[in-house]
Amino acid sequence: MMFRSAKINSFRTWGLLLTMIGMGLMVLGTAGIVFWGQAGKIVAAVGLIIGLIAMVGSLGIYFWAGMLSTSAVQLQCPECGKLTKMLGQTDRCMFCRTILTMDPAIANITAEALEAQQNQSSSKG
Incomplete structure (x- = not known):
């Protein structure tokens, strides 16, 4: 019960978490090129695509929290x-x-x- 927060704040926290995960996947995916050379391009592509999906999800959550916030x-x-x-x-x-x-x-x-x-x-x- 101590860690409960307001509903809008918890939506924003999930959006921030998705942003960090997406950026982390993009950076780690790109680092695959440095570590594995040509074979790392596949790792980079997968990391960039999944990271992009997470970032778009984050954008959606932030938009949704903003719309809820205007009517709160x-x-x-x-x-x-x-x-x-x-x-x-x-x-x-x-x-x-x-x-x-x-x-x-x-x-x-x-x-x-x-x-x-x-x-x-x-x-x-």
Whole structure:
């Protein structure tokens, strides 16, 4: 529970991870030419193609997170007082990770009870 973050931040983290993986594959693929000469060209081609696919995936995730961010509800966190964005029924503050909700039915339950409730509802459907 300590490492949970806001939904928009987790989308951006996955986008950054794909960017780093894509760039790493491109660099390692190109290094194949240095290590294996002519035979390394195949390794370079495969690394560059898979890296390009990862970079395009990253672009898609960043675009999707940006579009979600424009329609997110902005509210002031009751814990830290900073302006944050909320997606869905419940989300976490982007700064202090406090659980936020607009639903009065679940506004006073603990974090553990909320996670248990969400896990039960996701396993049913």
